[in-house]
Amino acid sequence: MxxxxxxxxxxxxxxxxxxxxxxxxxxxxxxxxxxxxxxxxxxxxxxxxxxxxxxxxxxxxxxxxxxxxxxxxxxxxxxxxxxxxxxxxxxxxxxxxxxxxxxxxxxxxxxxxxxxxxxxxxxxxxxxxxxxxxxxxxxxxxxxxxxxxxxSNPGNHYLYGMVAFGLEQCHQLKAAEKIARQAIALNRYDPWAHHAIAHVMETQGRVDEGIVWMESFADTWENCNSMLYTHNWWHIALYYLQLKNYQKVLKLYDTHIWERANKQSPKDQVGAISLLLRLELHGVNVGDRWQSISPYLYSRIEEHALPFQDLHYVYALAKAGHYDWVNQMLASMQYHTLSINPFVRQRWIEVAIPAARGMVAHAKGDFHTTVTELKPVLSRLHEIGGSNAQRVLFRQVYQDAVLAAQKQSWVYGITA
Structure with a gap:
C-alpha cells in the first residue's frame, strides 16, 4: 500500500x-x-x-x-x-x-x-x-x-475555492470573496476561485469590476476542461449582457462559449442554451444559433440525467421548431418518474415537469400557459439544482411571460 x-x-x-x-x-x-x-x-x-x-x-x-x-x-x-x-x-x-x-x-x-x-x-x-x-x-x-x-487542510487553495462558492450560494458574499481571494493569492491558476468571485461581483452589481477581474485571469483557463472554460467565459458574457453590449455577448458566444464547447457535453450545451435565451429576453435576434445547437440535443430526449439540464434542452428544441421531439421529451420525462428513486421523484413530478411545460409554452409564445405552469413552482426551483445565477433565468422567463401575457390580453381586449 x-x-x-x-x-x-x-x-x-x-x-x-x-x-x-x-x-x-x-x-x-x-x-x-x-x-x-x-x-x-x-x-x-x-x-x-x-x-x-x-x-x-x-x-x-x-x-x-x-x-x-x-x-x-x-x-x-x-x-x-x-x-x-x-x-x-x-x-x-x-x-x-x-x-x-x-x-x-x-x-x-x-x-x-x-x-x-x-x-x-x-x-x-x-x-x-x-x-x-x-x-x-x-x-x-x-x-x-x-x-x-x-x-484539517490549512492553506489548501482548492478547498478555499469550494468554501467560497458555498458561501456565495448562501449569500455570505463578503466572506466568499475574502476566502476566494486567499485561494488565488496561493495559486493564481485556480479557476473555481475565480468563478466564486464572478458570482459575488455579479450579485453585487459590480459589472465593470467583474469584467476586468475575470478577463485578467482568462489566460489561466486554457488548461481547464471545456465545462469550466466555457462557464467562466459565460460569466463574462453575463456582465456584458448587463451593459447591453449585445454584439460583444454574441461574439463571446461564438468564440469562447459554443465554439470552444464540447458539443456532446450536457453542461456545455446548457451554458450555450441559457445564454441564447438570455439574449432573446433582451430582445436580441440570435439568428440560426438555436438550429445549430438542436442536432446535439436529440440524444438528450430520453436521458433525464438532471432536471436542471432537461429544462434547457426542451426549451432549445422548441425554439428550433422540433415540436415532435419536444412532445417526445415531455412524455419521456413523465415516464421517467415511474422508475426513479423516491428521493428525487417528487422534484421531477412537482417541479421539473410543470416547469418544462412552462418553458415550452414560452418558447412557443403561449405566455398565459407559461405563467400558469411556472408560477406555482417558482419558490421551489432551487430543488432542481443549479446556481443562483443559473436559476434566475427561469424567474426571468416567468416575468417576461407575465408582461407578454398582459400585453396579449390588452391587444385582444382592444381588437375584440
Whole structure:
C-alpha cells in the first residue's frame, strides 16, 4: 500500500499508479482537461487498483449523459470486485459511486459525509459531496461539507475555492470573496476561485469590476476542461449582457462559449442554451444559433440525467421548431418518474415537469400557459439544482411571460 498526495492510503504497490492518481486528483480539483487521461494511466499502471477504477467511474458519471454512464459501468464493476481487499475509506468511496450510478443520491451523499468526517483530507469526496448538494439545491449542506474540513487542510487553495462558492450560494458574499481571494493569492491558476468571485461581483452589481477581474485571469483557463472554460467565459458574457453590449455577448458566444464547447457535453450545451435565451429576453435576434445547437440535443430526449439540464434542452428544441421531439421529451420525462428513486421523484413530478411545460409554452409564445405552469413552482426551483445565477433565468422567463401575457390580453381586449 502507498499514500497519495493527500496523505491517504491507496491499495496499490505501483508508484506509477499513485503518481497518476495524484495527477487525477489535481486535475479534478482544478477542473483540468487531463483528468480522464490521468486516471486511465493509473488503471494501466495497476489494473487491480479499485480506487482508480472508482475514480474513473466517477469521472464519467460527472459527464451526466447516457454514453458516459455506460462508460462508467465496467470500471465500477471492477472496483466492486476488489472491494474486500481495500481500505475502509476506499470501500466507502466505491459504495458512494455505486449509489450514484444507481441514482440513489441520498445514499451517495450520506457516504460522502461519512468519508469527510473520518478522512477530512479526502477533497475528492468533499468535491463530489458538493456536486450532489448543488444539484439537489441544498446550498447550506453544500457549504457545510467543505467548511467542516478547513481546519484539517490549512492553506489548501482548492478547498478555499469550494468554501467560497458555498458561501456565495448562501449569500455570505463578503466572506466568499475574502476566502476566494486567499485561494488565488496561493495559486493564481485556480479557476473555481475565480468563478466564486464572478458570482459575488455579479450579485453585487459590480459589472465593470467583474469584467476586468475575470478577463485578467482568462489566460489561466486554457488548461481547464471545456465545462469550466466555457462557464467562466459565460460569466463574462453575463456582465456584458448587463451593459447591453449585445454584439460583444454574441461574439463571446461564438468564440469562447459554443465554439470552444464540447458539443456532446450536457453542461456545455446548457451554458450555450441559457445564454441564447438570455439574449432573446433582451430582445436580441440570435439568428440560426438555436438550429445549430438542436442536432446535439436529440440524444438528450430520453436521458433525464438532471432536471436542471432537461429544462434547457426542451426549451432549445422548441425554439428550433422540433415540436415532435419536444412532445417526445415531455412524455419521456413523465415516464421517467415511474422508475426513479423516491428521493428525487417528487422534484421531477412537482417541479421539473410543470416547469418544462412552462418553458415550452414560452418558447412557443403561449405566455398565459407559461405563467400558469411556472408560477406555482417558482419558490421551489432551487430543488432542481443549479446556481443562483443559473436559476434566475427561469424567474426571468416567468416575468417576461407575465408582461407578454398582459400585453396579449390588452391587444385582444382592444381588437375584440
Amino acid at each position: 502507498l499514500k497519495d498526495a493527500q496523505g491517504l492510503v491507496v491499495t496499490t504497490d505501483s508508484p506509477k499508479a499513485i503518481a497518476a492518481i495524484n495527477r487525477f486528483i489535481d486535475q479534478a480539483l482544478c477542473y483540468g482537461k487531463d483528468a480522464e487521461t490521468a486516471i486511465l494511466q493509473a488503471i494501466e499502471a495497476d489494473p487491480t487498483c479499485a480506487l482508480a477504477h472508482a475514480y474513473a467511474a466517477a469521472y464519467y458519471l460527472t459527464q451526466e449523459n447516457r454514453k458516459a454512464w455506460q462508460q462508467a459501468q465496467p470500471y465500477l464493476q471492477t472496483a466492486q470486485q476488489n472491494l474486500a481487499k481495500i481500505t475502509d475509506r476506499e470501500q466507502l468511496y466505491v459504495q458512494a459511486i455505486s449509489a450514484w450510478a444507481n441514482q440513489e443520491i441520498d445514499v451517495a451523499i450520506a457516504i460522502h459525509e461519512k468519508i469527510t468526517n473520518k478522512y477530512p483530507h479526502d477533497l475528492i469526496s468533499v468535491q463530489q459531496g458538493q456536486y450532489h448538494y448543488f444539484y439537489m439545491g441544498d446550498k447550506e449542506k453544500l457549504l457545510q461539507i467543505a467548511q467542516k474540513v478547513v481546519s
